[in-house]
Amino acid sequence: MQAIDSHRPLVLVVDDAPDSIEPIVDCLHRADFRTRIATNGSRALQLANSRPLPDLILLDVTMPDLDGYEVCRRLMQNPVTANIPVIFLTIRNDELDEQLGFDAGAVDYITKPISPPLVLTRIRNHLTLKAASDFLRDRNSYLEHEVTRRTRELSLIQDATIVAMASLAETRDNETGNHIRRTQLYLRTLARHLQGKPPYDAELTDENIDLMYKSAPLHDIGKVGIPDRILLKPGKLDPAEFAVMQTHTTLGRDAISKAETLFGVSASFLRFAKEIAYSHQEKWNGSGYPLGLAGERIPLSARLMAVADVYDALISKRVYKAAHSHAEAVEILRDGSGSHFDPQIIDAFLELQADFQAIAQRFADAEPDAERDAERRRQVFGN
Numbered sequence: 218m219q220a221i222d223s224h225r226p227l228v229l230v231v232d233d234a235p236d237s238i239e240p241i242v243d244c245l246h247r248a249d250f251r252t253r254i255a256t257n258g259s260r261a262l263q264l265a266n267s268r269p270l271p272d273l274i275l276l277d278v279t280m281p282d283l284d285g286y287e288v289c290r291r292l293m294q295n296p297v298t299a300n301i302p303v304i305f306l307t308i309r310n311d312e313l314d315e316q317l318g319f320d321a322g323a324v325d326y327i328t329k330p331i332s333p334p335l336v337l338t339r340i341r342n343h344l345t346l347k348a349a350s351d352f353l354r355d356r357n358s359y360l361e362h363e364v365t366r367r368t369r370e371l372s373l374i375q376d377a378t379i380v381a382m383a384s385l386a387e388t389r390d391n392e393t394g395n396h397i398r399r400t401q402l403y404l405r406t407l408a409r410h411l412q413g414k415p416p417y418d419a420e421l422t423d424e425n426i427d428l429m430y431k432s433a434p435l436h437d438i439g440k441v442g443i444p445d446r447i448l449l450k451p452g453k454l455d456p457a458e459f460a461v462m463q464t465h466t467t468l469g470r471d472a473i474s475k476a477e478t479l480f481g482v483s484a485s486f487l488r489f490a491k492e493i494a495y496s497h498q499e500k501w502n503g504s505g506y507p508l509g510l511a512g513e514r515i516p517l518s519a520r521l522m523a524v525a526d527v528y529d530a531l532i533s534k535r536v537y538k539a540a541h542s543h544a545e546a547v548e549i550l551r552d553g554s555g556s557h558f559d560p561q562i563i564d565a566f567l568e569l570q571a572d573f574q575a576i577a578q579r580f581a582d583a584e585p586d587a588e589r590d591a592e593r594r595r596q597v598f599g600n
Contacts, residue, residue, distance in 0.1 A: 226344055227251040229271040231261040231288070232306065233280045237329065241275060241306075244333040250340075258283025262291055265298045272347065273340055278307035278318070286321045293322035300350070302343045306331065376431060378476065379490065383434035395580045396529055397434040402576045403525035405430040410565045417561075420517050425489070429518045432490035436497050436522050439469025451537050463506045469494030492516035497523050502556045520559045524550065524566050527557070532577055543574045 228245055232238045233256050242252050253271065255261040258280050265271060274292070278285035285305055292298045304325040305318040315326045324343055327336060383397060408429060412421040440448055443465050447458045454462055473491045496510065496519035503511030531546035541549070547570050554563035566573070 225249055225251050226272040226340075227253065227269060228340065229253045229255065229261065229264055229274045231255045231258070231274065231280075231285070232277040233257055234277070237277070237306070240333070241331060241336065244331075244336060245340075248337050257281065258285070258288040261288050265292055265301065266295070270298065271301055272344055274301055274303045275306055275336075275340075276303050276323070278305055278309060278314070286317055289318070289321040289323055300347070300354070302347050304339060304343065378487075379431050379435060382438055382472070382476070395582050396533060399529050399576055399580050400436070400522070400525045401430055401433040402580070403528060403573055404433045404521050406569055406572050406576070407521050407524060407562060407565055410569055411562070416513070417517060428486055429489045429493070429521065432487070432493055432518070433522060433525070435469065435473065435490040436493045436526060437465060437469065438472055438490075438494055439465035439467065441472070442468040453537065463498070466495050466498055466507045489518045492518045493522045495519070497526060499523070500557045501559055504556075515559075520562055524558055524562050527553075528566070528573060529577070533582065543570075543577070 228250050230238055230241055230245070230252055231254075232241070235256075238254060238256075242254065245252050253264050253267075255264050259282055261274070261276065262283075265274060276285045276288060280288075283291075285307070289303050289305075292301065292303060302324040303322060304327060305323045306327050306329060307314065307318075308329045318326050324346075325339055327339060405426060408421055408426045411417045412423075412426065443462060447454065447461050450458065470491050473487050473494060477487050477491075493516075495507070496516050499505035499508065499510045499515045499519060500523075501512060501515070501520075503509050505515075528546055528550060531541040531549055532543060534540040547567070550558065550563060550566060554560045
């Protein structure tokens with residue numbers, strides 16, 4: 218019986234006069250409606266919020282504590298009851314009274330004494346409209362949920378793609394996972410500081426900063442294609458070896474472009490990854506590689522990455538060099554302003570140097586395992 222009852226519309230009847238309530242309730246019961254009854258405004262508000270919610274409310278205008286207009290206004294202000302249609306029942310038939318009712322949020326206005334067939338027809342019409350409205354609202358809510366879910370899934374796929382590619386590069390390089398994490402945070406710190414400031418305001422949107430941050434780990438993805446004898450060489454590279462090392466920028470861009478082809482898109486979330494991988498070794502004065510770009514011809518993402526990458530390389534110990542102090546690294550970057558680096562980005566770096574140092578300390582590398590590194594070199598070089 219409960220399952221059957223749940224499909225019968227529930228109408229809340231609100232009237233302080235019992236002789237007015239009785240004929241309405243009888244009429245509704247004969248038409249197979251369920252009813253609730255309230256004889257004052259406060260009780261009406263309480264019953265309107267009770268589960269199951271009413272499908273429709275018949276509301277008298279004139280009541281002693283809260284009149285029907287105030288009850289209706291409160292119902293419309295409450296998100297729980299705002300979508301329940303309210304029909305006013307009143308002996309008033311003045312145009313102004315009707316306008317007050319509609320302004321309060323009512324959907325209809327019926328004068329007393331009521332005509333049962335008229336009341337039933339009006340109720341059924343408004344329940345049909347409510348059902349259509351509920352359907353559209355539920356459908357919109359479902360679609361919004363689906364968009365949110367699919368957007369989240371896409372974001373996870375993007376993140377997983379970048380992490381997988383970055384992890385591949387990490388297995389070949391003698392740099393650490395903490396280097397990747399630090400450079401991400403340096404880049405985001407710079408970008409957020411410059412956000413909203415010309416000439417960077419158009420490009421440094423929240424979305425673009427997030428994509429740059431996620432793309433930063435791919436800056437050296439091309440090193441996957443560099444031979445170990447060069448990549449892991451403990452000493453300085455000779456000119457021929459350095460020429461091979463320089464190709465990691467092109468190899469990185471090409472690898473990311475192939476990934477885009479697999480996704481079937483030409484302009485994707487990997488846009489910044491390509492820029493960073495290909496151009497992070499360019500220099501502001503045009504003396505970098507692979508293209509010798511200068512000034513603002515170098516993509517902004519790559520200019521930010523250059524500062525982040527060089528700072529971290531300077532303060533980090535490598536098999537081919539000792540670590541610089543933070544102060545030494547700051548001076549080297551300051552000296553490179555306008556030659557190696559975008560001067561405005563260096564100005565931002567100098568303002569943020571304490572933040573850089575804090576990131577470096579928080580994500581510092583563990584002490585290297587000399588025995589493990591020696592074994593790795595023996596495997597590579599055979600001695």
